[in-house]
Amino acid sequence: MQWTLVIPLKPLAQAKSRLADTASEGLRPGLALAFAQDTVGAALASPAVRDVVVVTDDALAGRELAALGARIVPDAPRAGLNAALAHAAGAARAVDPRCALAAVNADLPALRPHELARVLDAAAEFPRAFLADAAGIGTTVLTAVPGRELLPAFGVDSRARHRASGARELGLTGVASVRQDVDTGEDLRAALALGVGPRTAAAAARLLTAGQ
Ligand SMILES: Nc1nc2c(ncn2[C@@H]2O[C@H](COP(=O)(O)OP(=O)(O)OP(=O)(O)O)[C@@H](O)[C@H]2O)c(=O)[nH]1
Numbered sequence: 001m002q003w004t005l006v007i008p009l010k011p012l013a014q015a016k017s018r019l020a021d022t023a024s025e026g027l028r029p030g031l032a033l034a035f036a037q038d039t040v041g042a043a044l045a046s047p048a049v050r051d052v053v054v055v056t057d058d059a060l061a062g063r064e065l066a067a068l069g070a071r072i073v074p075d076a077p078r079a080g081l082n083a084a085l086a087h088a089a090g091a092a093r094a095v096d097p098r099c100a101l102a103a104v105n106a107d108l109p110a111l112r113p114h115e116l117a118r119v120l121d122a123a124a125e126f127p128r129a130f131l132a133d134a135a136g137i138g139t140t141v142l143t144a145v146p147g148r149e150l151l152p153a154f155g156v157d158s159r160a161r162h163r164a165s166g167a168r169e170l171g172l173t174g175v176a177s178v179r180q181d182v183d184t185g186e187d188l189r190a191a192l193a194l195g196v197g198p199r200t201a202a203a204a205a206r207l208l209t210a211g212q
């Protein structure tokens with residue numbers, strides 16, 4: 001099965017507020033963009049991914065991610081993450097009503113294309129499925145096969161909420177790069193240890209140069 005990914009991204013100036021102690025306000029937007037670029041780049045290189053829709057109102061991120069090959073959809077509802085994802089899912093199904101959908105966070109800078117393919121291949125066995133994040137509290141991937149709605153419940157305790165919604169939790173091992181979202185300085189160190197994509201590597205080097 002080939003998947004359409006929907007990836008949400010806040011305006012960069014507001015993104016990654018929990019990295020405030022790791023990156024200054026001047027460097028944080030560039031870091032958030034680098035995470036998104038490496039996430040989208042790896043996703044588009046995955047054999048299980050047909051296309052990527054990014055839902056964002058950020059003009060710069062929209063241009064940069066479109067240049068990588070993503071379709072950009074404005075965050076028309078402006079009502080938070082789950083409304084943005086439902087809107088992007090609708091935009092994808094308006095083009096192809098039978099597409100398989102996967103919501104993926106924009107902060108997976110260590111993402112490896114073949115690990116994402118393993119997750120999506122496993123998800124194809126269930127109407128809706130999800131992968132918990134490295135911290136074991138959140139979610140990095142939520143899927144819905146053709147004919148099923150995504151019903152996203154990202155945010156606080158989303159692992160428990162996706163489980164309660166009837167989505168099947170994927171208990172895969174060996175997919176650390178798909179679980180490693182980056183919200184804190186500690187997460188960034190963990191992602192760097194796994195090996196990040198080229199834009200995040202460059203942005204992290206700028207942090208070091210700036211003495212942060
Ligand atoms: N389009 C869109 N994306 C969102 C919205 N809220 C969050 N996101 C994205 O959803 C993912 C998870 O978001 P959050 O954890 O809430 O925000 P964050 O920027 O990653 O981190 P914090 O500012 O530290 O909370 C990230 O890819 C965000 O950019 C929204 O209202 N609209």
Ligand SMILES: C=C(OP(=O)(O)O)C(=O)O
Pocket residue numbers: 105107133137138139140153154155156158159181183
């Ligand atoms: C929104 C989520 O991600 P984050 O860890 O970025 O808050 C989530 O896990 O549901």
